[in-house]
Amino acid sequence: MNYTIKVRPTMKSRIPTVDFNNIPFGKVFSDHIFEADYIDGEWRNFTIKPFERMSFSPANMTLHYGQAIFEGLKVTSDKDGNPLFLRLKEHAKRLNRSADRMAIPEVPEDLFKQAVMQLIDLDQDWIPQGEDTALYVRPFVFAADEYLGVRPSDTYKFMVFTCPVGAYYAKPVRITTMPEYVRAFPGGTGYAKAAGNYAGSLRPMLEAHKKGYDQVMWLDGIEKKYIHECGTMNLMFVIDGTIVTPPTETGEILSGITRNSVLTIFKNAGYNIEIRPITIDEVIEAHKAGKLQEAFGTGTAAVISQVATIAHGDVVMDLPPIEGRTISRFAKAEIIAIRKGEKDPFGWIEKLIPATV
């Protein structure tokens, strides 16, 4: 299906004001934004317009009850400067899984794809060209009713805007469990990229910072021993040559698209993979026995974030040096090569389909 998007281009691009060699993450926004309204049971008013402030009622339901979801993906370019979209369809599908959980209407996959493509078609010059840089794309949907009763909103907005992001040196992270806090539990919203999940994680994150750690390593809410994930990353461990990561089917762990990509790459390369519950005690035992070779997070932002230290109560484990982590470094190199358009063994890359109108 092809949607007609009304385009109101900016009169004056802000590109000349941006230092592309020094871009602070998440603070510089490209020239345009896509907007759609959900009214009377359907998406309409498809518009691309200059990125600008918006006005809304103090009674906007999102402000009170947090019915809001988002996605995060990256657009890169090949050596000839053609925009490359990585696993766009997976992001559209995940937005709808989040939408379903939060009683938000689905965004048709074709609309999601066309909104992102047409926006990037217009803002192509915002895709940074340096090694490891990208244009970060932020699609989101939120309640638009002006009403103080607790019920799903009848109206919504679906918007997409983008931010150029520089190469960031992902410093190895120090992570700690916080068994007194729970991020997700069976039947909850853990698998949704829903705004409220992040709000609830902020105080534990601050407490982790106070203790000298970068992120919280979330454990399950019932037995407080099964490892879930960490910050906004999925976690993987390499124990005695085998890659171990927890399953996402219980709905407590957000199913990362990078997690899926990395697992596919590992499987294809013939590595041993175990997708099964893993306890913090098993990690401690493996570390004691000298078998914990690697631990890393996967996510769109950094692809792979190396874990330097894991703390659990009095146990503080310093992991082997980054240089020797051949398995995670291999996965990162593969994804970077795919993002640059050097190869596409799994058919993950889509090229820009220019707007027909």
Ligand SMILES: *Cc1c(COP(=O)(O)O)cnc(C)c1O
């Ligand atoms: C976004 C996110 C991830 C990683 O997902 P990707 O699709 O790989 O970026 C993992 N955990 C949480 C809680 C997230 O929000």
